[in-house]
Amino acid sequence: MKELEVRIEILKKLKSQVYLLGFKSFYIAKRASPGQLLHLKVDSKVTILRRPFSIHKIKKDKVYLFFKLRGRGTKLLSQYKKGDTLNIIGPLGNGFNCRSSVIGHRSSVLVAGGIGVAPLVFLAEKLKEMQNAKCKMQNIVLLGARTKEEILCESEFKKMGYKVQVATEDSSQGFKGTVITLLKNLLSTIPAQGWSASGGNHQLSTNIYACGPNPMLLEISKILEKYPQINCQASFEQFMGCGIGACCGCSIETKSGYKKVCKDGPVFNLREIW
Numbered sequence: 001m002k003e004l005e006v007r008i009e010i011l012k013k014l015k016s017q018v019y020l021l022g023f024k025s026f027y028i029a030k031r032a033s034p035g036q037l038l039h040l041k042v043d044s045k046v047t048i049l050r051r052p053f054s055i056h057k058i059k060k061d062k063v064y065l066f067f068k069l070r071g072r073g074t075k076l077l078s079q080y081k082k083g084d085t086l087n088i089i090g091p092l093g094n095g096f097n098c099r100s101s102v103i104g105h106r107s108s109v110l111v112a113g114g115i116g117v118a119p120l121v122f123l124a125e126k127l128k129e130m131q132n133a134k135c136k137m138q139n140i141v142l143l144g145a146r147t148k149e150e151i152l153c154e155s156e157f158k159k160m161g162y163k164v165q166v167a168t169e170d171s172s173q174g175f176k177g178t179v180i181t182l183l184k185n186l187l188s189t190i191p192a193q194g195w196s197a198s199g200g201n202h203q204l205s206t207n208i209y210a211c212g213p214n215p216m217l218l219e220i221s222k223i224l225e226k227y228p229q230i231n232c233q234a235s236f237e238q239f240m241g242c243g244i245g246a247c248c249g250c251s252i253e254t255k256s257g258y259k260k261v262c263k264d265g266p267v268f269n270l271r272e273i274w
């Protein structure tokens, strides 16, 4: 982890409130893993605290973030221009553990609620990179949002070979409802030993990777009470102060005591939280 000055190479509006920001950083690109975050100093005169953002994707030495307008900090960030410098600290925290999917031959179900899709593109790329060409496990992405306008990155996942299912609350695209119903329907189709083209009696199962609002993550944890063999890693959002484990501002209660989202997380085993 390091404090760096980076020069913005791309900052563009993708949808009404969502922006893609890209810069070159060999240091971050070489060290970051999916689910880790960067802490951005937006404008220290107006916003004292840094803002945390997940790493959206990495292409060679280019690092991308994906952000949605929320308040003052993200509004200011959206007004930066190509060539401006940005002060960042990162990569921070513990991200997703992809090894259990690859080594354990587990099918991967990525569940995204709204802007929660941000870290899952980097994760999807990493999973694909780690799975060898002969891997027959299924990779599925469930995308949920209020409207079609808020469905993000669908074509990127498809290009990587993921099956994508979409749910919108206003039924403007895909299934009418939430990503939670999609997940329930999907899990009800899993054979006892997980999805696998090879069948057999080895212990195949499924890993879920989720990012989205806390109520969505809570619903997933309730669904998983019925599926004790399924593991879920979830990325949690929490207000942050220092971002480096020094202030306890981002603590959340887990079954084994309080943990810091910026340092112990942001990715936790869902069963550790609920």
Ligand SMILES: Cc1cc2nc3c(=O)[nH]c(=O)nc-3n(C[C@H](O)[C@H](O)[C@H](O)COP(=O)(O)OP(=O)(O)OC[C@H]3O[C@@H](n4cnc5c(N)ncnc54)[C@H](O)[C@@H]3O)c2cc1C
Residues within 6 Å of the ligand: 037, 047, 049, 050, 051, 052, 053, 054, 055, 066, 067, 068, 069, 070, 071, 072, 073, 074, 075, 115, 118, 119, 236, 237, 238, 239, 240, 266
């Ligand atoms: C680990 C992590 C990863 C994140 N990744 C992304 C991402 O990839 N894309 C994205 O759009 N957003 C992401 N967020 C949320 C993002 O940090 C907030 O939207 C942003 O800080 C809001 O700042 P603001 O000044 O615009 O909003 P304001 O509401 O004005 O912010 C005021 C204060 O609240 C904090 N804050 C507000 N909302 C949140 C929130 N949901 N989570 C944490 N702190 C918040 C701000 O950091 C700031 O200190 C992530 C949050 C965390 C904790």
Ligand code: FES
Residues within 6 Å of the ligand: 239, 240, 241, 242, 243, 244, 245, 246, 247, 248, 249, 250, 251, 260, 261, 262, 263
């Ligand atoms: S933000 Fe300070 S400990 Fe996590």
